[in-house]
Amino acid sequence: MTPFLQQLVLGLLLGGLYGLAAAGLSLVFGVLKVLNVAHGQLIMLGGYGAFWLFALRGLDPFASLAVVIPAALVAGVILYWALFGWVVRAPEETRVKNSLLVGFGLALALEAAAVRLFTADERSITTGYAGAVLSVGGLAVPVVRLASLALALLLIGGLHLALARWRWGRAIRATAEDWEAALLTGIDVRRAYLLAFALGTALAGAAGTLVSVGYSISPSIGLEWTLKALVVVVLAGLGSMLGTFVGGLVLGLAEAVSAAAFGGPYREVVGLVVFFVVLVARPRGLFVR
Amino acid sequence: MEAAYGPFLALSGVTLTARPGEIVALLGPNGAGKTTLIRCITGLLRPRAGAIRWEGAPLDGVPAHAIVERGIAVVPEGRRLFGAMTVEENLELGAFAPRARARRTARLEHVYTIFPVLRERRRQLARALSGGQQQMVAIGRALMAGPTLLILDEPSLGLAPRLVESIFDVLREINRSGVSILLVEQNVQAALTLSHRAYLLEAGRVAGEGSAAVLLEDPRVRRAYLGPLAR
Numbered sequence: 089m090t091p092f093l094q095q096l097v098l099g100l101l102l103g104g105l106y107g108l109a110a111a112g113l114s115l116v117f118g119v120l121k122v123l124n125v126a127h128g129q130l131i132m133l134g135g136y137g138a139f140w141l142f143a144l145r146g147l148d149p150f151a152s153l154a155v156v157i158p159a160a161l162v163a164g165v166i167l168y169w170a171l172f173g174w175v176v177r178a179p180e181e182t183r184v185k186n187s188l189l190v191g192f193g194l195a196l197a198l199e200a201a202a203v204r205l206f207t208a209d210e211r212s213i214t215t216g217y218a219g220a221v222l223s224v225g226g227l228a229v230p231v232v233r234l235a236s237l238a239l240a241l242l243l244i245g246g247l248h249l250a251l252a253r254w255r256w257g258r259a260i261r262a263t264a265e266d267w268e269a270a271l272l273t274g275i276d277v278r279r280a281y282l283l284a285f286a287l288g289t290a291l292a293g294a295a296g297t298l299v300s301v302g303y304s305i306s307p308s309i310g311l312e313w314t315l316k317a318l319v320v321v322v323l324a325g326l327g328s329m330l331g332t333f334v335g336g337l338v339l340g341l342a343e344a345v346s347a348a349a350f351g352g353p354y355r356e357v358v359g360l361v362v363f364f365v366v367l368v369a370r371p372r373g374l375f376v377r
Numbered sequence: 378m379e380a381a382y383g384p385f386l387a388l389s390g391v392t393l394t395a396r397p398g399e400i401v402a403l404l405g406p407n408g409a410g411k412t413t414l415i416r417c418i419t420g421l422l423r424p425r426a427g428a429i430r431w432e433g434a435p436l437d438g439v440p441a442h443a444i445v446e447r448g449i450a451v452v453p454e455g456r457r458l459f460g461a462m463t464v465e466e467n468l469e470l471g472a473f474a475p476r477a478r479a480r481r482t483a484r485l486e487h488v489y490t491i492f493p494v495l496r497e498r499r500r501q502l503a504r505a506l507s508g509g510q511q512q513m514v515a516i517g518r519a520l521m522a523g524p525t526l527l528i529l530d531e532p533s534l535g536l537a538p539r540l541v542e543s544i545f546d547v548l549r550e551i552n553r554s555g556v557s558i559l560l561v562e563q564n565v566q567a568a569l570t571l572s573h574r575a576y577l578l579e580a581g582r583v584a585g586e587g588s589a590a591v592l593l594e595d596p597r598v599r600r601a602y603l604g605p606l607a608r
Contacts, residue, residue, distance in 0.1 A: 255473070262459045262470050269457035272419060274445035274474040274522060327461060 090226055095344040097227050103340020104237035105298055107333035109313050110320035111244055112291030118326040119264040119284035120176050121183050125191035128314030129198040130289055134160055134296025135305035136206055142213045149213045149301040150235065153294055160293025164286035167194075176281050195310055202307035212304035236298040241333065243294055247287070248329045260284050264327070319363045325373015335374065338362070379426035380410075380417050387413040388424070389581045395526065400548070400558040402568040402589060404602065405578035411561045412454060414578070415530050418559075419451050420444045431526075446474040450524035454531045454561075456515040460504030464495055467503050467514050471521030480523060488517040491547060509540040516547065527551065528559045533567060545571050565602040569593040 113127045124130075137156045141147040147155070171194065175186045220231040251257040256279075262270040263280040271277050299305055299313075316339065324335025339359050346358030366374060380388040388410045395401045403411050416422040418429055420441030429436040431447060439447070450471070459467050468488055472481035489496040492513040498506060503514055512532060519527055529548070533541040545567055552558050562568035569575055569589045577585040577598070585592070592598050 255478075258462070258466060258470060259473060261462060265459045265461055266457055268421060269453060269459065270470075271421065271441045272445070272451050272453055272457070273470050273518060274442050274477070275470070276440070276442045 092348050094227055095348045096341060097229060098233075099340040099342075099344025099347075100337055101230070101233040101237050101302070101340070102343070103337040104240040104333070105295060105302070105336070106316050106320050106339050107336020108240040108243060108291060108295040108298065110317040110324070110336055111247065111329050111332050112288035112295070113314070113317040114321045114324070114326055114332045115247075115260075115284050115291070115329070116288035117321065119260055120172065120187075120281050121180050122172055122175055122187040122285075123184050123191065124172070124285075124288070125188060125314055126194040126198060126310070127191075127288070127292055127317055128310035128312065129195045129202075130160070130163075130292035130310075131296040131299065131313045132202060132305060132307060132310045133163075133198060134293030135300035135309075136202065136211075136296070137293065138297035138300045139211050139213055139305065142215075149215065149297060150239070153239070153297050156293045156297050157290050161286045161290045163293070164289025165282065167289065168282050168285040172285055173278075173282070176278075195314075199307050199310055206307065208307055210304050210306040211300070213301050215301070218301075230302065233302040236302045239298060240295075243291065244329050244333045247291070251329065256280065256283055319359065321373075322363060323366050323374055325370075325376035328375055331373070331375035338374075380413050380422055380424045382413075382422075387581055388417070391427075391578070391581070391583055393576050393583065393586070395557055395559055397525070397557055398552070398555065399574060400552050400560060400572040402572035402575035403559060403561045403578060404563075404565050404568060404575055405584075407563075408580075409578040410581040411578055412530060413581075415451065415528055415559075415561060418444075418449065418528065442474075445522050445524075446476060448523070448525035449528065450519035450522040450526070451528040452512075452515045452519045452530065452532060454534065456511050458503040458511055458514055458518070460502065462503060463500055464503055464506070464514055465499040468495070468499075468517050468521050471518035472523075474522065477522045481521065484521050484523060488520055491520075491550070492517055508535055509537070509544070512536060512540075512544060516544070516551075520551070524556060526557045526559060528561075530561045531563060532560070533562060533564045541567060565598070566593075 109131055113124065116122060116124050134156055137159060138149045138152045141152040141155060142149055171190050172187065175183055175190055178186050218232060222229040222231055222234065251261055259270065259275045259280045260283060262275060263277050267277050320332060320335040320339050323338060324332045342359040342362050343355045347355040350357055379390060391414060403414065405411055413422065417424045420439060423437065431449065436444060459470065468485055469481060472478050472484060494510060495513055495517060498510065503511065506514065532544055536544065541564065548558060549571060560568055560572060569592055572589045575586065575589050575592050576583055
């Protein structure tokens with residue numbers, strides 16, 4: 089029983105990062121109706137940001153969030169101005185198609201640039217406390233991953249609060265629901281788009297940082313993270329950041345169950361089956377009423 | 378003014394005026410161009426030709442979100458509330474523009490005075506309300522902007538006659554407090570009873586205009602809009 093529980097614990101810890109990765113994608117998709125398939129590559133770049141800050145400056149990866157998140161915000165603003173701001177000019181029905189093209193192009197470019205700049209080597213941040221393990225009732229809980237989960241929850245909670253209370257947070261929610269009505273109440277919808285996209289990119293940067301500490305990064309991890317995030321968005325549905333986080337935990341657990349039941353190479357099976365069942369039975373997501 | 382969706386001309390040569398303090402009704406069958414006209418005034422659609430002037434200044438080129446700040450607020454057709462947000466959040470979003478925001482506490486109080494039921498329901502999600510209450514939220518949201526012109530697109534749609542009556546009473550009160558109203562309605566009888574003047578829109582052009590009292594007695598209007606059984 090203990091090995092199985094151990095798998096579940098690790099799955100839950102990883103699931104927190106799935107949730108964080110998905111939150112940014114969900115925010116951008118829900119508000120701009122744009123699917124940024126380069127979201128995983130943004131996560132990858134966030135990971136490299138933290139990695140180099142650690143390797144060159146010796147900056148603690150958790151402290152480097154304070155650098156990576158603002159930098160990612162700025163990167164998001166630039167990406168919006170350069171690319172996605174043009175996509176949202178298209179009518180809503182054609183936006184997703186256009187954004188897929190733009191996103192795939194961006195993903196390829198970012199991945200190629202990362203290989204060129206950082207080589208294709210796998211990297212991870214090994215801090216002095218990397219090996220620390222908390223022992224709870226015979227289960228080993230890696231401290232770094234536990235801290236990552238807590239931080240992911242903190243970030244999602246902060247985002248949730250911002251969307252609920254901040255003036256522009258409400259504007260972002262209103263825009264997500266009905267952009268024309270938002271415009272008619274005096275909300276500058278383009279600015280709401282810009283803010284949502286920049287926030288989404290910042291979340292990707294934060295997720296990347298946490299991936300580079302507890303796990304590992306390489307230029308090619310982008311696609312995998314985009315897919316995980318996409319699965320979580322479908323599981324959880326749009327509209328609730330906390331729901332997205334829970335969706336991430338569900339996927340992490342499902343993968344752990346799968347690995348335990350069918351062996352490591354089949355880690356994704358249960359997750360994908362859950363994904364398929366939700367898509368058929370509850371196409372708007374588990375947590376959307 | 379002239380407006381089109383792609384090659385499809387929705388408005389051709391429409392001229393209308395609303396004066397301060399007036400209630401002007403815009404009547405006409407489905408597809409006459411009423412909603413198109415409103416989309417032009419509120420900046421959601423750019424007229425292909427002609428001009429919209431507001432308090433002496435042209436509105437073309439002014440972005441839709443800035444038109445609200447100039448004092449034109451709209452209650453869109455079908456209400457278009459933010460259903461997943463609470464009543465109070467909906468109302469506060471009506472005062473999103475900086476100038477309106479400064480006065481939002483007083484205006485919220487004002488809206489709750491006009492529609493006391495909304496105060497009771499202020500923590501409920503907008504989509505959980507009845508149709509009549511949703512219409513109140515939509516009107517309240519528009520009032521939160523502190524408009525000098527309030528535009529309503531089919532406010533009576535889908536409401537029981539008694540509710541329509543009470544909504545129209547509220548509109549009369551709002552107008553008495555100095556707000557001009559442009560009312561788009563299919564409920565011609567109710568609209569003409571409320572308004573001072575009216576325009577008849579047909580197939581994208583103005584087919585008639587005049588004082589509401591005169592139009593109400595006009596046999597052509599009665600036949601066309603109020604049906605053969607109208608008294």
